[in-house]
Amino acid sequence: MPAHAHRSQTVKVKDVAREAGVAVGTVSRVLNDHPAVTKELRERVEKAMAHLGYEVDVTAQSMRAGRSRLVACAIRDFDIPRFALFIKEAEAVLREAGYTLLLASTTNRPDVEIALLRAFRRRRVDGVMMTLSDEQHRDVRAALSEATMPVLLIDRDRIEALDRVTADHREGARLATSHLLGLGHRRIAMLVGDLKAFPSRSRLEGFRAAYAAAGIAPDPRLLRDDVLSSEDAYRATSSLMSLAEPPTALFVAAMDMLGGCLRALRTMGLAVGDGISVVAGSDSDLAELYWPPITAIAWDLAAMGRHAATMLLERMRGDEIERGRGLTVPTELIIRGSSRPFAN
Amino acid sequence: MPAHAHRSQTVKVKDVAREAGVAVGTVSRVLNDHPAVTKELRERVEKAMAHLGYEVDVTAQSMRAGRSRLVACAIRDFDIPRFALFIKEAEAVLREAGYTLLLASTTNRPDVEIALLRAFRRRRVDGVMMTLSDEQHRDVRAALSEATMPVLLIDRDRIEALDRVTADHREGARLATSHLLGLGHRRIAMLVGDLKAFPSRSRLEGFRAAYAAAGIAPDPRLLRDDVLSSEDAYRATSSLMSLAEPPTALFVAAMDMLGGCLRALRTMGLAVGDGISVVAGSDSDLAELYWPPITAIAWDLAAMGRHAATMLLERMRGDEIERGRGLTVPTELIIRGSSRPFAN
DNA sequence: GACTCTTGATGAACCGGTTCATTGACTCAA
DNA sequence: TTGAGTCAATGAACCGGTTCATCAAGAGTC
DSSP states (O other): OOSSSSSSOOHHHHHHHHHHHHHHHHHHHHHHTOOOOOOHHHHHHHHHHHHHHHHHHHHHHHHHHHSEEEEEEEOOOOOOTHHHHHHHHHHHHHHTTOOEEEEOTTTTOOHHHHHHHHHHHTOOOOOEEOOOOTTOOOHHHHHHHHHOOEEEEEEOOOOOOOOOEEEEEEHHHHHHHHHHHHHOOOOOOEOOOTTTTTHHHHHHHHHHHHHHHOOOOOOOEEEEEESSSSHHHHHHHHHTSSSSSSSSSSOOOTTOOOHHHHHHHHHHTTOOOTTTTESSSOOOOOHHHHHOOEEEEEEEEEHHHHHHHHHHHHHTOOOOOOSOHHHEEEEEEEEETTTOOOOO | OOOOOOSSSSHHHHHHEEEHHOOHHHHHHHHOOOSOOOOHHOOOOOOOHHTTOOOOOHHHHHHHHSSOOEEEESSSOOTTTTHHHHHHHHHHHHHTTOEEEEEEOOTOOOOHHHHHHHHHHHHHHEEEEEEOSTOOHHHHHHHHHHHOOOOOEEEEOOOOEEEEEEHHHHHHHHHHHHHHHTOOOOEEEEEEOTTTSSSHHHHHHHHHHHHHHOOOOOGGGGGEEOOHHHHHHHHHHHHTTTSSSOEEEEOOOOOOOOHHHHHHHHHHHHHTTTTTTEEEEOOOOOHHHSSOEEEEEEHHHHHHHHHHHHHHHHHHHHHHSSSSOEEEEEEEEEETOOOOOOOO
């Protein structure tokens, strides 16, 4: 492609049409691979486009077509290291299909979520994948039902007929808790995020299910919810380990909170595995390489990203598919040295 | 805002104008806060908009205005945990200014970089911030000079008149190397990324400057470049430590490669600090919480993101500013237990 | 009272593509 | 030879805003 040439101002279909000696409609047909164009004309038009360095204006296309080939992704906070994998894979799938990714952070606030949905609609975004701070929030639900484009929920509870991809947090948490109970621990503390959102609720369910299966009741004083940052995890761990009867095991179930927990233990002079067992709710280099290595729950965020993008593409294509599909990726427990038998 | 009402089809300026009993031009003026509208008419129009649930079509606005209020960010790979901080802060600044962020991954390939620049132009993107796989690549430079919108380089070398934000990798690497040399190490291995890109080149410069200042020559056999993934770092570390004369210190200068290095050492049964010192090129939870904690170079990626967005906004505003501005955030060396005096 | 200025409102043209009713050429059958 | 049927190409209307030349009304001046 030479692309050099007459970059005087911007070249438009009209210019290409004149250069090729055809009508604008024909140029448009060539651009859109319409079958009813003779090979000869097609070549003439393509030559003219190359010669003039023509580039379609996507805005103008969107204008007429009513769709933008944009897909928006709005999540709580980009700054969750492993979540980048989700976005990376989703972007790759979408780009492959000719879509461009719009990114926005909801900062976990309902009003921002609503404002973003509105902004996306104003941009004629073709599809949205997002998290929600609170699936029950009335105004958010209203905004979702007013959305004119398909919305796919990322790791959130079922809402009406929206598609969703989730990880099996319930099972992950159940496995982790059973594992600790099986090692003889009875005082297991759980650090979990915002219970208004699906992952934390599921994890708590799994935790309780494991206790129930063992016929024991967990000590409610050992539950810390609303652990949303590493600093929160630091504070929660410090306060838990300062209890008169501290826990013998810590289940740091919120994503990416392990650092704060370990920092607190180190500050207090406590060694993981020696008296206090630790299980992390998500795997990481830190979990793998810490000494002792930290038992962790793992799941495939890359697959989640791919599935999310693929499901959304299908929905945008308008295929006749049942509404409200859900896809759950499995979680597994990777047992390492940080979870040891309880020795009293 | 009721927003209920006549959501028959989409409401347009024309409908609002009819409802308010004014001309479409007046509605447009109200939308754009044009001063020449009487308070009374403004209120009537606003009431009509609220009543009809009107929402402007950004595509149509872009069409006429020639600008999209989109800013694109294209980086090598989202999957660099700390880089999320950059994007997060940049997005916040841009959104505040009324822009939406487009995200794409270049996968570090020149052809993708060129294709993305073209795609951004087609979308009338107002500004771009991006990394480059190779600042010297002819076709990429040609594509950049053909770009019609301002482009800001993220952590890359000066190219013609483009703005840039960088971290002072040279100084960080110099500090790290001096530190190790000062501890008596003479055989320091360096793991670094692609030398075609600025950060790796700068780090190597800093490394060599420190050696030069000490009046010593580094052993070229201890340099490993093209370390781009954690697996690369694993292999490089393994091969280095298998040398007949292995290094006494490892400087893992590439970003986010520490995990692979530590994994290799663990596999080989080598303990950090005991015989082999380690310095990481970027800080992380892993570096801080590993035992012994890893000496690391740190810089403020959040500030880089904010500065990048701010500089790009200024440029897009068309302010009369000198071309080719550069902003460098400082790096510092956080000395921890992984770097110890060389004992022969 | 005539004239000039100022200010607010109007609506047709425009941004750059796509779509579709219409046209013209050509083939084939009766 | 005529009529029906295909198929490629045409170009005006359209998508939904913004802009700007034009106009009307009211204020101010002499």
